[in-house]
Amino acid sequence: MSVRQLLAGLARAVDAEEHRVWALQCAHALGLEGVAVSLRWGAELVWFSDDTSARLEDAQFTLGQGPFSAPPYQVVDLSAGETERWPQFAAEAQALGVRAMFVWPVRAGGVRFGSLTGYRLTPGPLTAPQAADGLRVADALAGRLLTWRPDTGESAAHDGPGAAGAVDLHWVEVHQATGVLSCRLGVPLEEALVRLRARAFASGRHLTETARAILEELPP
Structure with missing residues (x-):
């Protein structure tokens, strides 16, 4: 299925x-194995x-480093010297078998919000059409995310997909644990x-696991 067909079926x-x-x-x-969207400069995976x-x-x-900070960006080979500014992240990515990463801005006009x-x-650059299609996907997702709102009805018993069905708040526990530590x-x-x-x-644990452990220490 082409990117154009997928964008037509996004809603x-x-x-x-x-x-x-x-x-x-x-x-x-x-031409990728997977994609993810984060908001607020990596502060929430949605x-x-x-x-x-x-x-x-x-x-x-967790590390506060990686290619998310400067989109659009192509890391065509994670084993190359261009990753010297975030070596810990490059090592983590390579341990997952990842050899190349590509980042596009999620934005509204001139304002980037994710x-x-x-x-x-496998290492190597994207083709020019793939890079352009990635930007089209990012723009389409920006429009979708801007229409999302939390479900405020009686069925909203927990954090998760909102009324638009487009967002999962993956790091809710991280933000809660941050508040606990702050106090x-x-x-x-x-x-x-x-x-x-x-x-x-x-x-050596995931950030969400560490946050969950802190929350579990709280009295009932």
Whole structure:
């Protein structure tokens, strides 16, 4: 299926809550293995096609480094010297078998509010049409995400997909644990998040697992 056909079916896929299936098909149409969308410069993962995409975003968020910071961007070979500015992330990505990454801005006009990140298991650049199609996908997702709102009806018992069916708040527990640490340690939220990231990195656990452990320590 072509990118044009997939974009035409985006609203239908979201309404049917098949956005992860759509994202995987879209990744393959772009010549990639998977894609993910993060908002606020990597501070919230809202849409991903597969576990590897999610783990790449987790690594960028935990380490505070990676290609998400400068879209559009092509990392054509993660083993090359161009990744010297974020060596820890490059090592994490390579451990997942990832050899190339590509990032496009998710934006509204001139305002960027997120990133679309794709990965591939083999090194090498995208073709010019693939790079252009990636930008079209990012723009289409920007429009979809801007129409999303949390479901405020009686059925909204937990965080997750909103009324537009387009968003999963993957790092809710991270933000909650950051607030807990901020109160417990008497430090600003920014410092609490840094400490949470450091704890996750030192323990070798995912950021979400570390956050969940902190929340489980709270009294019922």
